Amino acid sequence: xxxxxxxxxxxxxxxxxxxxxxxxxxxxxxxxxxxxxxxxxxxxxxxxxxxxxxxxxxxxxxxxxxxxxxxxxxxxxxxxxxxxxxxxxxxxxxxxxxxxxxxxxxxxxxxxxxxxxxxxxxxxxxxxxxxxxxxxxxxxxxxxxxxxxxxxxxxxxxxxxxxxxxxxxxxxxxxxxxxxxxxxxxxxxxxxxxxxxxxxxxxxxxxxxxxxxxxxxxxxxxxxxxxxxxxxxxxxxxxxxxxxxxxxxxxxxxxxxxxxxxxxxxxxxxxxxxxxxxxx
Numbered sequence: 001x002x003x004x005x006x007x008x009x010x011x012x013x014x015x016x017x018x019x020x021x022x023x024x025x026x027x028x029x030x031x032x033x034x035x036x037x038x039x040x041x042x043x044x045x046x047x048x049x050x051x052x053x054x055x056x057x058x059x060x061x062x063x064x065x066x067x068x069x070x071x072x073x074x075x076x077x078x079x080x081x082x083x084x085x086x087x088x089x090x091x092x093x094x095x096x097x098x099x100x101x102x103x104x105x106x107x108x109x110x111x112x113x114x115x116x117x118x119x120x121x122x123x124x125x126x127x128x129x130x131x132x133x134x135x136x137x138x139x140x141x142x143x144x145x146x147x148x149x150x151x152x153x154x155x156x157x158x159x160x161x162x163x164x165x166x167x168x169x170x171x172x173x174x175x176x177x178x179x180x181x182x183x184x185x186x187x188x189x190x191x192x193x194x195x196x197x198x199x200x201x202x203x204x205x206x207x208x209x210x211x212x213x214x215x216x217x218x219x220x221x222x223x224x225x226x227x228x229x230x231x232x233x234x235x236x237x238x239x240x241x242x243x244x245x246x247x248x249x250x251x252x253x254x255x256x257x258x259x260x261x262x263x264x265x266x267x268x269x270x271x272x273x274x275x276x277x278x279x280x
Contacts (some may be wrong), residue, residue: 023196023278024215024227030241034262035149039245040157040229041258042190044234045074046085049221052277055086057253065245065260068120068147075116076109077164084110089182096120100143102129113139115189117156122147132157132172140173144183153183159191160200166193166201174204175177177234181208182220182261184268186239187232190256194219194226202230210236213226218257231261240264 011144043061046055062070070089076082082105097118099110112129128142140157155173177185185211195200196215205211209232217224224244233239245258248259 003253006229015261017047021065023212024217025213025242027211028242028270032241032262033267034240034261034264036069036147036152036265037065037067037260038154038186038188038263039065039070039260040073040156040188040190040231041070042064042073042229042254042256043075043085044254044256045077046254049255050252054253056090057249059086059091059094059251061247061250062091062097064247065258066095066144066247067260069145069154070118071141071154072111072116072118073158073190074114074130075111076105076114078114082106083108084116086110086116087105091118100124100127100141100145102127112141112279113137113158115139115141115156115158117141117143117154119143119145124185125151128176130172130176132159132169134160134169135162136160136165138165140169140189142176147265149267150270151183152263152265153185155185155187155189157187157189157191159189159193163193163201166191167204170202170204174208178207181234184238184265184270185234186261186263188230190228191230193230194228196227205232208234212238214261216240216242216259218244218259220255221251221253221257224257229256229259231259233261233263235268238265238268 037130046058098115122145127143130140132138214230214232218229242261
């Protein structure tokens with residue numbers, strides 16, 4: 001019996017062709033340098049493409065990433081009590097990841113509009129929780145963290161389904177960045193935009209972020225052809241590689257594949273207020 005299309009594994013030649021199409025990050029741009037690993041993962045409320053609710057499976061994929069910082073989208077139930085879906089104690093035990101402290105949307109929730117930001121080590125200097133404009137309720141978590149490798153600002157966001165909403169959400173984040181652009185910045189999350197050219201709803205970010213540099217196909221997980229999930233950086237040389245995490249478990253655990261990037265904060269040669277602390 002012929003297998004369904006979503007059950008077949010794509011040949012590597014096809015995956016390379018998808019990734020190298022116009023507007024996507026060329027494979028040649030990746031290099032192995034960089035000490036800090038950041039990742040983004042829309043966990044689809046821990047429901048896999050097999051329709052099973054399995055938070056433990058989701059946690060296993062998070063562990064596979066071996067990330068120092070990871071932005072999770074859809075970490076809570078969307079309606080009702082909005083309680084968190086992952087076991088944060090087990091994540092800390094198995095991956096060493098702890099949540100950036102935020103004001104959650106319910107007593108038992110984990111995220112801000114479903115956005116959960118986890119990190120392994122560092123000193124948090126500042127946190128902002130932004131409501132993003134649009135038809136749907138959406139938000140972003142902004143955290144300034146001093147790492148051993150240097151200072152970093154992380155913007156973890158989940159943009160809306162409507163193009164007009166995404167444009168307004170991008171403009172909101174860009175205005176915030178322009179007001180305070182002293183720290184190297186990464187924008188990570190499910191930005192729900194597959195276009196990478198002038199027609200993209202993210203085009204307003206282009207003066208600060210290179211959209212091509214952060215675009216790799218991550219959706220749908222069984223046949224990844226759209227770069228809905230992004231890792232964008234300013235300055236661009238901060239990110240040395242971006243890749244989709246395409247493993248057997250990741251292909252079934254969510255309708256999105258995780259993406260991850262290596263950062264080289266040391267190459268920026270910025271003053272690091274944490275250097276003495278970590279070397280002591």
